[in-house]
Amino acid sequence: MTTTASSEFDTDTAVTPSGNGHYSTTVSDRWVIREGVANGGYLLALCVRALGDQIALPDPLAVSAHFLRPGTPGPAEITTEVVKQGRRTATGSARLSQQDGAVVLAQATYADLGGMPDPAAPNGTAAHGDTVTSHDTAAPHNTAAFDNTAPALADPDSCTDPLTLSEQPGVTLAARVDYRLDRVPGFWYGTPSRNPVSEFWLRFADGRAADTTALAMLVDAAAPVVLDLGVGGSSTIELTVHMRARPAPGWLACRAFTRHLSGGYHEEDFEIWDSAGVLVAQSRQLALVR
Amino acid sequence: MTTTASSEFDTDTAVTPSGNGHYSTTVSDRWVIREGVANGGYLLALCVRALGDQIALPDPLAVSAHFLRPGTPGPAEITTEVVKQGRRTATGSARLSQQDGAVVLAQATYADLGGMPDPAAPNGTAAHGDTVTSHDTAAPHNTAAFDNTAPALADPDSCTDPLTLSEQPGVTLAARVDYRLDRVPGFWYGTPSRNPVSEFWLRFADGRAADTTALAMLVDAAAPVVLDLGVGGSSTIELTVHMRARPAPGWLACRAFTRHLSGGYHEEDFEIWDSAGVLVAQSRQLALVR
Numbered sequence A, B: 001m002t003t004t005a006s007s008e009f010d011t012d013t014a015v016t017p018s019g020n021g022h023y024s025t026t027v028s029d030r031w032v033i034r035e036g037v038a039n040g041g042y043l044l045a046l047c048v049r050a051l052g053d054q055i056a057l058p059d060p061l062a063v064s065a066h067f068l069r070p071g072t073p074g075p076a077e078i079t080t081e082v083v084k085q086g087r088r089t090a091t092g093s094a095r096l097s098q099q100d101g102a103v104v105l106a107q108a109t110y111a112d113l114g115g116m117p118d119p120a121a122p123n124g125t126a127a128h129g130d131t132v133t134s135h136d137t138a139a140p141h142n143t144a145a146f147d148n149t150a151p152a153l154a155d156p157d158s159c160t161d162p163l164t165l166s167e168q169p170g171v172t173l174a175a176r177v178d179y180r181l182d183r184v185p186g187f188w189y190g191t192p193s194r195n196p197v198s199e200f201w202l203r204f205a206d207g208r209a210a211d212t213t214a215l216a217m218l219v220d221a222a223a224p225v226v227l228d229l230g231v232g233g234s235s236t237i238e239l240t241v242h243m244r245a246r247p248a249p250g251w252l253a254c255r256a257f258t259r260h261l262s263g264g265y266h267e268e269d270f271e272i273w274d275s276a277g278v279l280v281a282q283s284r285q286l287a288l289v290r
Helices: A008-012 A040-052 A122-129 A212-218 A225-229 B008-012 B040-052 B122-129 B212-218 B225-229
Strands: A016-019 A022-027 A032-034 A059-067 A074-085 A090-098 A101-111 A177-181 A197-204 A234-243 A252-257 A265-273 A279-289 B016-019 B022-027 B032-034 B059-067 B074-085 B090-098 B101-111 B177-181 B197-204 B234-243 B252-257 B265-273 B279-289
Touching: A022 A040, A040 A059, A040 A074, A040 A090, A040 A101, A040 A212, A040 A234, A059 A212, A059 B059, A059 B101, A059 B234, A074 B101, A090 B101, A101 B059, A101 B074, A101 B090, A101 B101, A197 A225, A212 A234, A212 A279, A225 A265, A234 B059, A234 B234, A234 B279, A279 B234, A279 B279, B022 B040, B040 B059, B040 B074, B040 B090, B040 B101, B040 B212, B040 B234, B059 B212, B197 B225, B212 B234, B212 B279, B225 B265
Parallel strands: none
Antiparallel strands: A016 A022, A022 A074, A059 A101, A059 A234, A074 A090, A090 A101, A177 A197, A197 A252, A234 A279, A252 A265, A265 A279, B016 B022, B022 B074, B059 B101, B059 B234, B074 B090, B090 B101, B177 B197, B197 B252, B234 B279, B252 B265, B265 B279
């Protein structure tokens, strides 16, 4: 994993081994989403860092996590177990606990995404061509009209920095990540658009390049688009992230959308595309409306 | 959970407690997808049955699983651990192992979906109204054109039973589930359509009504739509299922689609809608092309 000693993310996801797959760490107050509540993706990244320390393969490939209670800034213990250490993939589990008990139960499969075909190479091009495009829908009832291309976003400089719209007191996470909104969701103005789809740019505020471990946090770093349906907020129950490629440096183009809110639950899908136009992360979470 | 003593699914997912959260079971040869390889969703259902036996809440709500090696018909042990036993949700893990080692690592959060608002009631209607519809896309670049309505399928009797197109020797799973295809994907004729989207009806062949536990298997019960991109097959690495409601009896309308095949990996999304037109399951798996 690429780490920058001075980066906020690497500093705040540092874990200290205490033997037998156990790690001690500190949940930083620099990644909270409201008073005393740490971002779920940040907690997941702590688990990925600890488990990754036990695994020979460099990249998390599929990470799934169940959230049991809010994580709070302060000391935490992470217990990891490597169940399979294979040549091509390795899988294990990690549990982050604080004084009140288990906070996150995570499982992850690791691989080496460095050996993936360059999307610019014929091979990769073929692979990337092997997807449905929204104007190539032979399916009945037009059900294949899923956009599977990178968001066509305006230049970051001509997009809106949401922090210029409203301060986010107590949301320290907002200072860790730069956001540039191509279209400002209505909820930012207190007028939900009823259209829970958002496209925007994302990057670490301190210039750290994103890697596959950071993607586990970044997919959960934006305000939930379900706010555009007028709900007050939501709490993540389960989050799964698939890392599809190592991101190239630069701004990340993101698309977040919710298609189903029912029974008080909603999913949020999140896609991250790198500066080369390659899909690098695809995630979905199930959350309970507050 | 609704169980029918005589149903194939309930018989073949029976688990015998041996104390301390341990269960013994037999992986049946009635759910194999090729010679000696059990269906992943079936193996996941075995984990859900065992863990559910330890949990007071009736419905799996979010289930995530990592697959380490193929499961084979024969004896298996399932080790469960309940980590949080809450009033509204409970979460734990389950590991299914066979002689060669761990086969499936699963985590699941349970809840009571019986208390959910009836979609037919004003409350539920409102909730179901709170979704993007494909003709309600105010988002830029038309990126919100995601179909979030139940597949509009022809009557099951006028759809195609794939078993009339080609026998599935060795695929015993095909005899456990009835399929009715509204449109026959090209791969059934050996001519991939390049459009990996499929809509079809699904139900247990023996008439067992689907419940939230069965949904964990059913989302993995169809041939992967990625076959329509001309690949030979794929192996599931990770599968997450969100149970969104208890299914009403009758045929289940399904939509399976793959949007991204790259670096040898692809996702498959799977949605199941019940006979009342309610979304009951939403799943995604990451798989490696064989």
